[in-house]
Amino acid sequence: xxxxxxxxxxxxxxxxxxxxxxxxxxxxxxxxxxxxxxxxxxxxxxxxxxxxxxxxxxxxxxxxxxxxxxxxxxxxxxxxxxxxxxxxxxxxxxxxxxxxxxxxxxxxxxxxxxxxxxxxxxxxxxxxxxxxxxxxxxxxxxxxxxxxxxxxxxxxxxxxxxxxxxxxxxxxxxxxxxxxxxxxxxxxxxxxxxxxxxxxxxxxxxxxxxxxxxxxxxxxxxxxxxxxxxxxxxxxxxxxxxxxxxxxxxxxxxxxxxxxxxxxxxxxxxxxxxxxxxxxxxxxxxxxxxxxxxxxxxxxxxxxxxxxxxxxxxxxxxxxxxxxxxxxxxxxxxxxxxxxxxxxxxxxxxxxxxxxxxxxxxxxxxxxxxxxx
Amino acid sequence: xxxxxxxxxxxxxxxxxxxxxxxxxxxxxxxxxxxxxxxxxxxxxxxxxxxxxxxxxxxxxxxxxxxxxxxxxxxxxxxxxxxxxxxxxxxxxxxxxxxxxxxxxxxxxxxxxxxxxxxxxxxxxxxxxxxxxxxxxxxxxxxx
Numbered sequence: 001x002x003x004x005x006x007x008x009x010x011x012x013x014x015x016x017x018x019x020x021x022x023x024x025x026x027x028x029x030x031x032x033x034x035x036x037x038x039x040x041x042x043x044x045x046x047x048x049x050x051x052x053x054x055x056x057x058x059x060x061x062x063x064x065x066x067x068x069x070x071x072x073x074x075x076x077x078x079x080x081x082x083x084x085x086x087x088x089x090x091x092x093x094x095x096x097x098x099x100x101x102x103x104x105x106x107x108x109x110x111x112x113x114x115x116x117x118x119x120x121x122x123x124x125x126x127x128x129x130x131x132x133x134x135x136x137x138x139x140x141x142x143x144x145x146x147x148x149x150x151x152x153x154x155x156x157x158x159x160x161x162x163x164x165x166x167x168x169x170x171x172x173x174x175x176x177x178x179x180x181x182x183x184x185x186x187x188x189x190x191x192x193x194x195x196x197x198x199x200x201x202x203x204x205x206x207x208x209x210x211x212x213x214x215x216x217x218x219x220x221x222x223x224x225x226x227x228x229x230x231x232x233x234x235x236x237x238x239x240x241x242x243x244x245x246x247x248x249x250x251x252x253x254x255x256x257x258x259x260x261x262x263x264x265x266x267x268x269x270x271x272x273x274x275x276x277x278x279x280x281x282x283x284x285x286x287x288x289x290x291x292x293x294x295x296x297x298x299x300x301x302x303x304x305x306x307x308x309x310x311x312x313x314x315x316x317x318x319x320x321x322x323x324x325x326x327x328x329x330x331x332x333x334x335x336x337x338x339x340x341x342x343x344x345x346x347x348x349x350x351x352x353x354x355x356x357x358x359x360x361x362x363x364x365x366x367x368x369x370x371x372x373x
Numbered sequence: 374x375x376x377x378x379x380x381x382x383x384x385x386x387x388x389x390x391x392x393x394x395x396x397x398x399x400x401x402x403x404x405x406x407x408x409x410x411x412x413x414x415x416x417x418x419x420x421x422x423x424x425x426x427x428x429x430x431x432x433x434x435x436x437x438x439x440x441x442x443x444x445x446x447x448x449x450x451x452x453x454x455x456x457x458x459x460x461x462x463x464x465x466x467x468x469x470x471x472x473x474x475x476x477x478x479x480x481x482x483x484x485x486x487x488x489x490x491x492x493x494x495x496x497x498x499x500x501x502x503x504x505x506x507x508x509x510x511x512x513x514x515x516x517x
Contacts, residue, residue, distance in 0.1 A: 032473050034466060070470035075429050080470035112470065117424055127468060135468060142464050176422060182413060184422070219416070253457075303456050338456065341438075372463065 035067040038140045040346070040368030042147060061089040064138065066107070076115050082108040084138075107137070119175040126169045129188040129213040130226045131247040131262040144336050146348045146366040149294035149312040150328065151264070169209060186215040186224075215249075222251040238276045239284055242269045261295035261310075289317045296332070309333040326355035342372040396515045397446045399496050400487050400505035405430070409509040412516075416451055418494060419458050421465030426492065434462070434474035435483050435495030443480055447496045450516040 043059045063086070070080040084107040110124025129135045133152050136142050169192030177185040192209040211228030226247040233241045249262035268288045272279035296310025315327030334348035346368045354361040399415065401407060406428060417423035424432055437444045440455070448455045465471035475493070477483050480501035487493040488504035497505075499515060510516050 034473050066467075068467060070466070070472070072431050072472065075425070075431055078470045082467070114424075115429075117422070136464070139464075139467055142460060142467070178417075300454070303454060341456075341459065 030071065032070045033068070034373060035065065036139060036141050036370060036372050037063075037065050038368060038370040039063045040140075040146050040366055042364065042366040044364045045352070045362030063087050064140070066139065077111065077113055079111045080108055081106070086138075117176050119173070122172045122174065123170065126172050126190065126192070128169045128190055128192070128211060128228070129172075129174065129186075130211060130228055130245070131213075131264060132224065132249040132251065132260065133262065140346070140368065140370045141344055141372050144296070144298055144306060144308045144334065144346070145332070146334070146346050146368040147332070147350055147364070149262075149292075150314050150330070151292050169211070182219050184217040186213070186217065188213045211245075220253045222249075224249040234273065235270065235284065238273055238279045239270055240273050241288075242271055243267065244269075256300040258298040258300070259295065260298075261293070263293040264291070266290035266292075291315050291317065304338045306336040306338075307334070308336070328355055329353040344370040344372075346370070396499040397443050397450070397496050398499050398502065398507045398515055399494065399510055400484060400502055401494050401508055402487055402489075402491050403504070403506045404491050405506065407508055409512065412451065412511050415510060416453060419451065420453070420461040421469075421471050422461075424465075424471060430492045431472065433472055433490055433493040435487055435490075435493050436474050436476050437483070438476045438478055441480075443483075443496055443498055447516065 039062065041059065041061050043057070045057060065085045067083045068080065069082075070078065072078045084105040086105075106125065108125055108127055110122050110126050112120050112122040114120030127135055127137060133143075133149065137152070138148070140146070169190035171192070172188055172190035174186075174188035174190075177187070179185055189212045190210070192211075209228060209230050211226065213224055213226040215222055215224035217223075224247075226249070227245065229244040230242060233243065235241055244267045245264060246267075247262060247264040250259065252259045266289060268290075270281065270284045292312075292314040294310060294312035296308050298306055298308040300306050309332070311329060311331050313327060313329045330353065331351045332348060334346060337345045339345065346366075348366045348368075350364040350366075352362050352364065399410065405426065407426060414423060418432055419434060419436075421434075426432060444455065448458065451458075462471065462474060466473055475486055475490075477486060480497040481503065483495045484497050484501050484503035484505045487495045495505075496516070497503075499507075507514060
């Protein structure tokens with residue numbers, strides 16, 4: 001089903017791209033090609049990777065390449081495709097190292113009808129405008145971190161923070177309304193079918209991901225509120241978790257200071273998988289609520305140098321449980337240097353606070369380089 | 374008296390190119406029906422928030438590859454950092470398929486591109502308008 005969907009999307013994009021070239025309409029562009037290439041080296045004082053060993057120092061060298069193709073078709077239609085390739089080289093203890101060659105990922109592929117800035121309809125594979133970071137995903141030229149706040153880094157998804165990510169949608173309506181005097185209202189509503197819902201290539205349910213984000217913007221302040229529901233995660237062969245996400249996000253600029261932050265609350269409901277038997281709610285620990293927050297303050301020394309500091313935090317909250325899981329909290333700080341318009345060098349230090357006796361505090365560091373083209 | 378007059382004349386002539394170099398105007402294609410724009414809309418355009426003119430024509434942002442005098446003057450007048458505007462545009466390009474800005478080395482190249490591109494909008498030194506059309510910003514020909 002997913003492959004079929006992608007083939008259909010490919011067909012649409014290349015049909016319109018071909019039409020674009022053949023008919024050479026008045027306002028049609030050539031295909032615009034641009035992207036980013038990034039490399040970073042991360043040193044972890046401790047991690048939970050069983051291949052490395054809990055408490056051991058480990059490091060990774062990551063390279064990532066995002067290629068974008070976009071274009072206008074007439075004055076009201078446009079398309080965008082994004083290809084994402086990422087390789088991780090993990091230098092393990094001893095002489096055995098590991099190289100993860102990821103499959104090229106079709107990260108975005110959509111067509112859009114947008115008669116005005118106030119309204120547009122988008123169809124395909126879409127990044128959801130949920131809170132602030134979900135809409136950026138991993139575009140290191142758009143944020144000052146190397147290691148992003150916890151739910152947005154891939155290793156975090158296997159630690160139970162995955163349900164805090166809204167991920168992808170398939171159809172959205174969005175726009176920006178100018179309310180006058182520099183005041184703007186961004187809105188978006190979307191429906192999708194997340195990967196979590198698809199089992200062995202089959203879409204098992206008629207349930208869809210539904211979500212919205214509304215943000216009020218002035219020239220210096222953005223305040224956003226988001227909600228999404230029916231983000232499904234299969235727990236085993238008979239049960240699934242249904243998540244509702246609520247989020248708030250903020251961006252404020254005052255002089256040379258920029259403050260960014262977001263808060264996400266995830267509410268879980270466990271239910272039977274469609275067309276299965278044997279579901280017993282007593283077999284499952286229900287009421288696991290996830291909370292995540294980050295805030296970071298950046299200071300532009302000039303057009304080339306920026307410093308930042310902040311924290312990120314998440315915890316799981318078992319409703320009615322006697323013992324709660326320990327929250328994870330990190331303090332981060334770093335520097336960005338822009339030697340040229342399209343080149344960005346980064347350095348970041350992360351101090352992971354102790355989380356119970358079994359998780360002592362440790363330090364991580366990273367350096368990276370991003371080139372836009 | 375003549376010596377004083379000559380001194381004043383020489384200084385005036387020397388000062389003229391300096392003042393011209395600081396005068397930046399906003400230009401569009403001659404086919405574009407707009408004749409004026411507000412600073413607020415300029416900010417919207419150069420941060421990727423406004424992608425169409427009132428006529429429905431898609432906007433093409435035209436700017437400079439390097440930190441020219443025109444670029445410094447223009448972004449100072451907008452009250453925005455160039456890097457801040459670029460970051461906003463990059464986000465729009467990667468999330469919303471915004472057409473990448475066309476970037477050139479010189480005022481003449483910017484003016485020539487705007488003159489041949491229907492939805493283009495750029496800014497140049499007043500002496501390098503070429504075949505493009507100057508529009509007023511908040512009722513003024515030159516931006517402050």
